[in-house]
Amino acid sequence: MTINILWLLVITIIGLVVFFKNRFMVIVLVGLICFSFGILRYESSLVVANKQTVWFYNETALTTRAVIVAQPDVRIDHVKLTVESVGKMTGKILLKTNLYPEYQYGDLLEINCRLKTPEAFDGFAYDRFLAKDGIYSVCYYPEITLLAHGFGDFLLEKIFLFKRQLQQSISANLPEPHASFLAALLLGTRQGLPEELLDRFSLTGTIHIISISGLHITILSTLAIRFLLAIYISRRKAFSVVTIVLIGYLILIGFPSAALRAGVMGWLALLALHSGRVNQSANTIIFAATVMLLINPKILRDDVGFQLSCAAMLGLIYFSAVIERRLKKIPKQFGVRESVAMTLSAQMTTAPLVMAHFGNFSFVAPVVNILITPVLPAVMIGGFAGLGVSGVVPTLTTYAYWPVLFLLQYVIGVVNFFGELFFAGFRL
Structure with missing residues (x-):
């Protein structure tokens, strides 16, 4: 197959020389060249078994x-x-x-x-x-x-140890499934979440809140920026603070490859939404996706998270502002309207992929996201506050988690209520 691709590449380059004045042909031929290089890069990533593997x-x-x-x-x-x-x-x-x-x-x-x-x-x-x-x-x-022990990277060992301690604090002071839900939201771990609850998150179109995805990072980062703006911090400083926090968050969860890709996508989408340069921002995200594919071409076909992140980010850039203008009845304070618009715009572009990969389609997703998205920043702030108190004043830890417990119960209650409705959605 490699020989055939090389011949196609040679013929395409010759055609480019012949038709260099025809703009349409140039676009088609350049596309073929990129396609050929893509095939060659994918083939180079395939491995062959030998006695040393x-x-x-x-x-x-x-x-x-x-x-x-x-x-x-x-x-x-x-x-x-x-x-x-x-x-x-x-x-x-x-x-x-x-x-x-x-x-x-x-x-x-x-x-x-x-x-x-x-x-x-x-x-x-x-x-x-x-x-x-x-x-x-x-x-x-x-x-x-x-x-x-101790044969791993020293820094990662310390990060994972710290993460385990945080997880133990959450598990010791909150009941299930609240503890597992908060750990998924803050630390990106899903252990302990019942399959039935996961199914309801999926059926209500809210699975993104417990997944480290570009959409998840963009929504929470935007809400954080809105909060900082509300307390009179300049836009530039707010963006810088959120960027630093995002880097710290990726360090906390140990830089898994999927989360790193989601972080890059989320940050670029956040930059796009706050710069207002739609076309340039879309090109930036496409370029970033191309670089990721050059590093690991297998994620294009086999990493659903990568596909959903790309689709969600493009949805945010092209449709978020349009949808936000039509949501005049939703309050604008603290970025509530903006976060709902982002969620709905991302769901528009990811729905076909979700149906193709998982066979799910949710009728109640817009309503459920409107009800729970605005409280997510409060949940995260409450969760991190509880973790902070547990490290400084351990005797007050149980009381420190009480406020977030009520918020977690609200989110889980909404998901359970709508997930049990017979018309919540369907599976193909």
Whole structure:
């Protein structure tokens, strides 16, 4: 296939020389050149198994040493560990194991298991989903021996330790599912959230509030800017403060690749909304997406979050202002009207993708977002205030979380109420 693409590239360049005065042909031929380079870049990202890669031994029993290279993904009844083999073999393995004993980022393990090749299920291309992160082997409930600690990046180890402490503070002082919801909102972790509640978030079109997405970051950043403007901080200073806070937030959650992409997209959309230069801003977002694809071309097809972020950001830029002008009955104070307009504009452009990937369409999404989006900044402020008090005056921690508990109950109550309605939405 590479040879065919190279021939297409040569012919296209020749055509560009011949038709350089025909603007339409130039646009078409330049598009073909970009398409050809895209195919070549994608092919270059494909890997081939050999005896030095762990996935060469898929479907066989294997004993190897590996280091945990990502924060453990803790679920209700199991935990997923992303490990990277060390020694003669290289490559990542996704382990599914029991909740206990606990393992942490940077632990050196000896693993004895039967490697398997990831497979698609229920229409979900699980193999491609993992491949975009360089994972081609999975192992279920292996024999694990902990050999040592401290084999990860020192800074990331400290960040993940701090994040665990914050999560423990939330879990110790709030009931479920409120604690898991606040942890998802603040720290980007979904562990402990019941599947039934997740389904209702999805059915009501509010799943974005518990996902680290470009839309999530843009809405919260805009509301933060509106709040700073309301207390008479200049627009430039407010934008700078929010940018610094955004960087700090990405550091707090450990710079996962998906969140980093979402942060870049969200910041660019925020810049676009506050600069007012629609066309230039759209080009900037397209350029940023292109750079991300050059780094990892697999995310175009296999990272739904990337697709949704791009669609949401373009929706914000092109439709947010138009929708906001039609929402005159919604109060403008503290950016409430603007945040609702952003949510609705993003849902317009992401709805086709959501239906295509998940088979969901929500009829109640506009109403539910209008009801809960304005209170999200208060929830986050209350959550961080509770965390702050727990670190300074631990004896007052329980009382410090009371205000945010009522706000969390309101949001969850709204989602549950509308999610239970028979006309809330449908699944294809």
